[in-house]
Amino acid sequence: MSLLTVNGLGKSFGGVKAVDGINFNLHAGELLALIGPNGAGKSTTFNMVNGQLHADRGSIKLDGHELIGKPPREIWRLGVGRTFQIAETFSSFTVVENVQMALLSADNRLLSTWRRAAGHKRTEALELLDQVGMAAQADRACSELAYGDVKRVELAVAIANSPKLLLMDEPTAGMAPKERNDLMALTKRLVVERGMAVLFTEHSMDVVFAYADRMIVLARGRLIAEGKPLEIRNHPKVQEVYFGTGKTFEKEVQAQEPA
Numbered sequence: 040m041s042l043l044t045v046n047g048l049g050k051s052f053g054g055v056k057a058v059d060g061i062n063f064n065l066h067a068g069e070l071l072a073l074i075g076p077n078g079a080g081k082s083t084t085f086n087m088v089n090g091q092l093h094a095d096r097g098s099i100k101l102d103g104h105e106l107i108g109k110p111p112r113e114i115w116r117l118g119v120g121r122t123f124q125i126a127e128t129f130s131s132f133t134v135v136e137n138v139q140m141a142l143l144s145a146d147n148r149l150l151s152t153w154r155r156a157a158g159h160k161r162t163e164a165l166e167l168l169d170q171v172g173m174a175a176q177a178d179r180a181c182s183e184l185a186y187g188d189v190k191r192v193e194l195a196v197a198i199a200n201s202p203k204l205l206l207m208d209e210p211t212a213g214m215a216p217k218e219r220n221d222l223m224a225l226t227k228r229l230v231v232e233r234g235m236a237v238l239f240t241e242h243s244m245d246v247v248f249a250y251a252d253r254m255i256v257l258a259r260g261r262l263i264a265e266g267k268p269l270e271i272r273n274h275p276k277v278q279e280v281y282f283g284t285g286k287t288f289e290k291e292v293q294a295q296e297p298a
């Protein structure tokens with residue numbers, strides 16, 4: 040049975056059908072890329088899955104639970120996590136403190152208890168940091184870290200609640216090619232080791248073709264293709280919608296092992 044099942048999902052803004060009756064599913068342990076040209080409906084789809092936007096029609100089921108109509112916090116509790124950029128205010132906290140806060144939040148403890156709970160779940164937080172290769176930098180302030188390392192901490196924060204499904208909106212934006220590969224290789228490892236599913240949007244075709252297990256392609260709100268990277272690369276409809284956008288499907292990039 041699939042973990043996430045989306046059926047007939049639709050959302051309009053005024054006269055614009057941002058998402059026009061799409062169907063797809065996602066299995067545990069799978070990395071699914073959602074791609075499409077600008078304005079295709081990727082963000083709208085994402086935001087309906089995490090509950091930030093209310094769908095006009097259709098259904099989004101996680102493990103058989105209907106998500107439509109539920110507030111974002113409840114959707115998160117049911118097991119849909121997402122990566123957030125570590126906000127300015129948290130960058131003065133150390134690496135491990137950021138993960139401890141995420142663990143506190145997963146336990147439904149208030150942030151005001153933080154000062155009293157500075158030692159809370161440090162061991163669990165260090166274990167999570169170990170999984171993303173950041174345990175050695177646990178006591179450094181996030182503000183001192185290289186960009187690629189901040190992204191690793193953000194990933195540790197996102198998995199603190201043990202999500203069944205992790206949503207990643209352009210995870211590698213602004214990163215150099217080496218950092219991109221490291222982050223996606225790490226994501227792939229977490230997917231395999233934790234049996235977690237990932238749905239991600241991405242503009243870098245190199246990243247998508249190297250790391251996605253499967254892809255879905257949107258254009259003007261419609262799902263125009265679905266399949267494995269190689270099938271998508273050769274799909275005439277996909278080539279047609281991308282023609283002239285400057286994005287090509289020619290580059291072959293090999294997935295790397297995480298550093």
Ligand SMILES: Nc1ncnc2c1ncn2[C@@H]1O[C@H](COP(=O)(O)OP(=O)(O)OP(=O)(O)O)[C@@H](O)[C@H]1O
Nearest residue numbers: 052055056057075076077078079080081082083084
């Ligand atoms: N809040 C909104 N109000 C009005 N129109 C919107 C709103 N959000 C999205 N749209 C429209 O819906 C369509 C799909 O937008 P969406 O942001 O989902 O596309 P996208 O694939 O994420 O694009 P991009 O790659 O440029 O981020 C576009 O035509 C957009 O202008």
